[in-house]
Amino acid sequence: MSSSQFLAGSRRCLPVLVSAAPFGALFGAVAVDNGFTVGEAVLMSATVFAGASQMVGIELFGQNVAPWLIVLSIFAVNFRHVLYSAAIGKHFAFGAEWKRLVAFFLMTDPQFAESEAIVRRGEKLSFAWYLGLGLPLLVAWPVLAWLGATFGKLIENPHALGLDIVLAVYFFGMLLATRNRPLWLPVVAVSAIASIAAWFTIGSPWHVSAGAFAGVAVAAMLVKPEPAQAGPGLGNP
Amino acid sequence: MSDNVWIILAAAVVTYLTRAGGFWVLSRFERIHPRVEAGLNAVPAAVLTTLVAPQMAAGGIPEWAAFAAAATIGTRFGMVAGFMTGWAVVIALRAMV
Known part of the structure; x- marks a missing residue:
């Protein structure tokens, strides 16, 4: 150690x-x-x-x-x-x-x-x-x-x-530190919209799960699988 | 032991399961689908956003100024400096309003 x-x-x-x-x-x-x-x-x-x-x-x-x-x-x-x-x-x-x-x-x-x-x-x-x-x-x-x-x-x-x-200020700093990652802007935008909508409807603390899953789903949808990895059965041309 | 203690211990167990469970489930699979991987890579930005965005939406001038100051200083001089500046800004502006 x-x-x-x-x-x-x-x-x-x-x-x-x-x-x-x-x-x-x-x-x-x-x-x-x-x-x-x-x-x-x-x-x-x-x-x-x-x-x-x-x-x-x-x-x-x-x-x-x-x-x-x-x-x-x-x-x-x-x-x-x-x-x-x-x-x-x-x-x-x-x-x-x-x-x-x-x-x-x-x-x-x-x-x-x-x-x-x-x-x-x-x-x-x-x-x-x-x-x-x-x-x-x-x-x-x-x-x-x-x-x-x-x-x-x-x-x-x-x-x-x-x-x-x-x-929130602390977490904002951590968020900005991730800004060079792939798909950062769409993920942040969708998570922001979903979490704010959840915050004002179902309320805290459920906005965290709702917003996080929305952002993760967007990344999964938008990613372009690399041709080398795209084997049969991936289901996405 | 009181009911409260049992509830606390049960809560501790389920919380630990959430912390170990994601890895445990994922390690059953030999290959990770690119979409799953992209989703997992997006976890930090997605979760951090949810911890910040509603506070921004519900904020006023002192809060927005604090976030702006934290971003400006933080991206140039590091996260700790940005955090301290943002905190100082919100205290100062709230004292004036």
Whole structure:
């Protein structure tokens, strides 16, 4: 395990931590508001480790929804990870299989985006680098939930601090970093339209899955299979 | 253990399955269809867009200025600089409005 690789990964943590921190703490505060103990809020952040789905789960807890429906909703919100896993799983070539299994546990939105950027530059994704980015987040996330659950009401005006928008600004930067990829503009345009339409109709957080699948479908439709690879049965002249 | 703890643990299991499942399903196939591959290559841009676009659509001048500043600085001086600038811009403009 290379410590310089670990540190290189950790250096990418700063913007992620700054932008995710308010949400981690907000989750803790809302969780306690909805009847969780502080310990349960911390447990959920440590084991589920997926912010948007935790928020949805907590919202449903507050409404006395059937347990299986809560679990199903969390599954639905997290379904986008199936795409991440399919896209990057083969680059988790760390030697031992348990390292791949650990890597999947740590695969949050920023973890996927940062790792994908490494792969896209043609560099090798190392386990040390991956842990350097992921472990601080895994430690910070439950700590933030604890802070939020314990001191939740202290931030008086999150709007003035821009805490509602800061994560979107971070993801916007990551999005622009992917701009040289094939079919980037049609994918972004269709995902944008579909996610905005879903946001105003079926509502958050379903706009993520709806928009993502629309963009992915457009890429699959528009791609021109290379003649060398186009064997019989591809069904597209 | 309380019901809450069981629900949390079940949620953790299904979440892990989404994170491992895509790779697990895909690794059953020997060759990947070019359309599937193109779709997978589009995943980062597609998902990141969905996390940004509605916020832009729902935003006003401070938010739009923040995104514009993050783009301008970010594409020239790197993502962290762009992020910090965008954040500073939204705080400053919201304080003025």
